Amino acid sequence: MKTERFKASELKEASQKIQAGELVAFPTDTVYGLGADARSEAAVQKIFQAKNRPADRPLTILLADKKSIYSYAKKISPLAERLIDHFWPGPLTLVLEAKAGLAPSVTAGLKTVGMRMPAHPLALDFIRACGFPLATPSANLSGRPSPTTADHVLADLDGKIAGVIDGGATDLGIESTVLDLSQPKAPVILRPGGVSRQAIEEVIQRKVTAPLKNTFKDEKEGHYAPIVPIYMVKSNWPQALKKVKNKKFALLASEEVIQKYKKEAQASYSLGSKAEIKAAEKELFKGIRALEKADIELILAESYPENDATEAYLNRLEQAAKGKKI
Ligand code: TXA
Numbered sequence: 584m585k586t587e588r589f590k591a592s593e594l595k596e597a598s599q600k601i602q603a604g605e606l607v608a609f610p611t612d613t614v615y616g617l618g619a620d621a622r623s624e625a626a627v628q629k630i631f632q633a634k635n636r637p638a639d640r641p642l643t644i645l646l647a648d649k650k651s652i653y654s655y656a657k658k659i660s661p662l663a664e665r666l667i668d669h670f671w672p673g674p675l676t677l678v679l680e681a682k683a684g685l686a687p688s689v690t691a692g693l694k695t696v697g698m699r700m701p702a703h704p705l706a707l708d709f710i711r712a713c714g715f716p717l718a719t720p721s722a723n724l725s726g727r728p729s730p731t732t733a734d735h736v737l738a739d740l741d742g743k744i745a746g747v748i749d750g751g752a753t754d755l756g757i758e759s760t761v762l763d764l765s766q767p768k769a770p771v772i773l774r775p776g777g778v779s780r781q782a783i784e785e786v787i788q789r790k791v792t793a794p795l796k797n798t799f800k801d802e803k804e805g806h807y808a809p810i811v812p813i814y815m816v817k818s819n820w821p822q823a824l825k826k827v828k829n830k831k832f833a834l835l836a837s838e839e840v841i842q843k844y845k846k847e848a849q850a851s852y853s854l855g856s857k858a859e860i861k862a863a864e865k866e867l868f869k870g871i872r873a874l875e876k877a878d879i880e881l882i883l884a885e886s887y888p889e890n891d892a893t894e895a896y897l898n899r900l901e902q903a904a905k906g907k908k909i
């Protein structure tokens with residue numbers, strides 16, 4: 584299949600592909616997503632095939648407005664409404680009990696469905712042009728870092744999807760927070776992301792259960808697996824560098840660390856100033872994909888101190904490193 588590259592001005596052409604049951608990738612506020620008609624089982628099945636995604640991993644749907652949630656979810660509690668008011672459009676996916684009407688494999692057999700309204704004008708215009716909600720996972724091959732540019736999408740999915748809308752690099756660079764609200768008395772974060780746990784707790788005035796720590800036992804579950812092994816460096820860079828001195832390695836680290844040690848590395852990619860965790864989130868997946876192209880045996884990646892603001896960054900880096908520390 585030839586994968587077309589659509590411009591932002593070609594949403595109509597791109598939406599016709601979706602209406603014909605094909606897959607089109609497009610930018611959102613977080614990362615690029617791979618869209619399909621969420622009501623069509625045949626279209627949704629194509630997502631699992633193109634991404635090589637395990638059939639038991641449910642998809643989330645993207646909505647063009649807040650009120651659409653009432654068409655696809657049951658029992659929307661006042662607490663859910665408060666979160667929607669506060670964080671939509673934006674990087675918060677809410678998991679709620681599903682109504683009928685979605686293709687069965689969207690929910691992978693679960694009774695719940697994840698939904699969000701992205702804060703990206705092009706994404707919203709595109710969903711509106713399609714005329715129905717889109718089942719939209721990140722537009723990468725299963726197990727690869729999420730794409731933050733149209734080129735990343737094509738690196739993974741060229742020839743496997745009908746098209747990609749090129750809207751430039753995404754703003755946030757890391758996926759949304761997934762919050763399970765199907766038990767409104769006990770909200771649980773399933774995946775940390777663009778909205779922090781503290782920010783959610785402040786809005787709902789209630790404690791939220793943190794995501795489970797990764798265990799890295801099951802290879803199939805290991806997302807963001809890079810081609811080159813990644814090691815997390817806590818803080819002792821001189822010691823880490825000593826351990827890899829006979830290997831070809833790259834640095835994926837804050838500007839401060841790069842400036843200090845780049846001469847010793849074969850390649851380096853800056854995550855921006857150490858004080859700006861949002862910059863590191865934005866650059867993490869892009870940096871991994873860029874460094875994989877260098878002639879290196881491993882990547883040393885900076886592990887920021889653990890706190891509310893760094894939870895999502897550390898979650899993704901731990902998965903990419905499969906827990907390896909040096
Ligand atoms: O920012 C994002 O969320 C991006 C953009 C494209 O919107 N999408 C994204 O989708 O990251 P995906 O499919 O790569 O990740 C969605 C996560 C998966 O870990 C999936 O298992 C979980 O949400 N999920 C989806 N539906 C669920 C459900 N009903 N219950 C529990 N987890 C669910």
Ligand code: MG
Pocket residue numbers: 720721729
């Ligand atoms: Mg994904």
